[in-house]
Amino acid sequence: MKYPLLFLLLILSGCEKLLQPAPSQQFLHVANGSYAAAISDDAQYAVVSSITDGIAFWDLNNNALLYQWQHKADTDNYVFSMAISHDNSVVLTADQHTFALWQVNDGKNRGFWQLDAATVRDVAVSNNGDHLLIGKSNGGVQHITLATGRRLEFLGHTERINSIAMSPNGRYALTGGNDYKAYLWDTKSAQIIHTFSHPSRVTKVALDPTGRYAFTADSKDLAQIWDIQTGEQISRLQFSARQQIFSAVRFSPDGRFIATGAPSRKLALWDVQTGQELQQWQVSVKPNSRPASAVVHAVAFISHNQLISESSSGIAEVWEIKNESN
Template sequence: MRIISRILLFSISILIAGCWQNQALQTWQVAPEGASSVALSRDGRFALLYSSQQQLVLWDLVENKIAAELGAQDQNKSRVIQIDISDNLRYAITASQDNFAIWDLAWGTATGLWSISDGAIRAVDLSSDGQQVLLGLTNGKAIYVNLDTGRRMEFLAHREIVNSVALSANGRYALSGGDDGMAYFWDTETGQAIYQFKHDTRVNRVALQRDGLYAFTADSGKGATIWSLKTGKAYSQLKSRLRQLVFASARFSDDGDYLVTGAQSRRVSLWQTKTGERLAQWEATAQKDTRPPSAVVYDVAITPQGDVISASSAGFIEAWKSDDLNHE
């Protein structure tokens, strides 16, 4: 029996090891002391990160060098907890708990700083023109702001903290998820909910496919669903043997065929949108001298060549190759 048990355990170990592909194609150490927030551009070329040592720094990963040192977000050197780069790669939003700034990355300068007084900022997103902002707040509000016209809309359907938001590239549609177990897909012109997606526990992560084909919502348990935005119905469920699927980041491929996610537990995963099957997974590098080894995967992206890019709190950005994606 002992021999059989050992053989069984050995077989399971081989099986588990075969699922992981931990050899990164390339690694960039962009923040040796770790980062409190990192965002990747949609094509995985640029990374905008914040650390207390460097403040805000823009990296060009293709050139493997710092493209711009943006400095502090405000005069108080507030800790930046949220960053997003616009779909067209030109603009970025950075946010502390009580204010946010918009940056023109082509010039490496801020275009403005705005304060929020009725709730702490929990999540942010930005339209391609850099003028439309979506915020998720701790008071249960999702706020849409058009900085060009000054128009502001408060979406009040959530009853608790809004943890994650996503804004369409043109700023017309929004997706928000909160502690109340609800995710809403809504119109920023009318403020009306188009679809509502119910979960059993709090919704931690949402994402929109850039052409409006799909939405992704995931809760703090095992509920992770890809929805068709044509019908408002579930398109697929992510399949996993884990008891929990807690995601810190998620992004669809441009064509919508794949979803890549990053977890609070260093895990980077590639999923097939149609089936919800996990195609590949990797483990991001942990921060040095942490026990147990840890890193939060703040953002993920897929390059035009089909490589997966991950950026983590450990201060590392890593490129991963998957045989399931087309490589040029």
């Protein structure tokens, strides 16, 4: 970490009430900032989307660029939704009308698909790329099984989808939309298993890949962690802000913690059982950016004492978790 860079970032961030802990490592992935990013569950890989570099797939262990992909040749890249499968075998990317599946082992494309009736709002992918989940602007959610070509349309939502998640085996989906609802549902039958209600539009959902917990958050001040088996609330995240939007969420492998990112640069660590905030950081901004802001696109646990984030600044950053939180 170069201290002159730290001082510059603090100046650009404006007057702050508290000095936030600095990242222990930084890696520039996109010079001019990114549209979207996803990090694998085990923090091994990241995929980052930008106009300048297209879709860039990174080995985070070695900070090595492995692949660069494009949806359309010789045109600007507007990929806003991406997901990496839990087993790190495939990456699903989407612009407004097209989604594509890529193989991690060799970088080859496995297919492109087109949406005609609506636009893509969010995507998820199962292990091996066996199942794709596409959240749409018309409120529909499409579950696709590639081996058979089966397409199941979930019509439980009445307004546009904002966020989706899927279990690693592709069997269960969690979806949230502008109808103030999040649904956990079975992708074989489209039957709703649990309904999670909010007082405003649901903007972010996430699933614990081991099948323990679900996370749902709305556009105002309610973010909740649920027991997937019973549908009962485990905790509500405790924050004093009148409005808290989440742009990234990740459960720790042991299920004790949840890490969140926000459009306000904020990265935070929470206790799953109590909803108490344990630690917070602020991701860096691009030098000379006006306003001095950044969206946290993705976050993952490197270990029990480290997080890694990707943000719209185009910078991947490693953060140290205090010992008392472990």
